[in-house]
Amino acid sequence: MGDVLAVPEAYGLGPIEVTAITRDSVEMVAPLTGSGFGVAGCSGGGGTSSNGGGGITVKCGVGPAATINDAMSLKVAEIRKTTAVLRIEPAE
Numbered sequence: 001m002g003d004v005l006a007v008p009e010a011y012g013l014g015p016i017e018v019t020a021i022t023r024d025s026v027e028m029v030a031p032l033t034g035s036g037f038g039v040a041g042c043s044g045g046g047g048t049s050s051n052g053g054g055g056i057t058v059k060c061g062v063g064p065a066a067t068i069n070d071a072m073s074l075k076v077a078e079i080r081k082t083t084a085v086l087r088i089e090p091a092e
Contacts, residue, residue: 007088009033012069018084019057026076026084027059034069042066067091 004017007030014031021027032054042060058074060066065075071091078085 005086005088007072011072012037013056013072016088018086021079021082021084023079025059025061026079026086027057029055029057031055038069040067 002018004015006015007013012032012034014033016028016030019027019029037056039058041064042058058066058068060074060076062076062079065073065087068074068091073087073089073091075087076084077087
């Protein structure tokens with residue numbers, strides 16, 4: 001928790017910070033760098049909410065990758081107590 005990951009500007013997000021890890025999900029926040037935001041396919045009842053000031057909160061469980069802003073693939077590959085393995089790459 002608390003780790004921050006810079007992502008390419010083309011993804012429409014600033015640095016992603018992990019704010020919470022539970023048995024079932026990982027919660028992350030990030031500032032928006034573009035004018036819009038979209039997420040599809042977040043497993044485990046995941047979702048987004050406005051974080052005020054141009055930021056978002058994303059909560060995803062282990063499973064298939066979510067597509068963010070039609071540009072980035074984000075997958076929670078594994079959750080181990082207080083750590084999580086995330087895979088971030090360009091969307092296909």
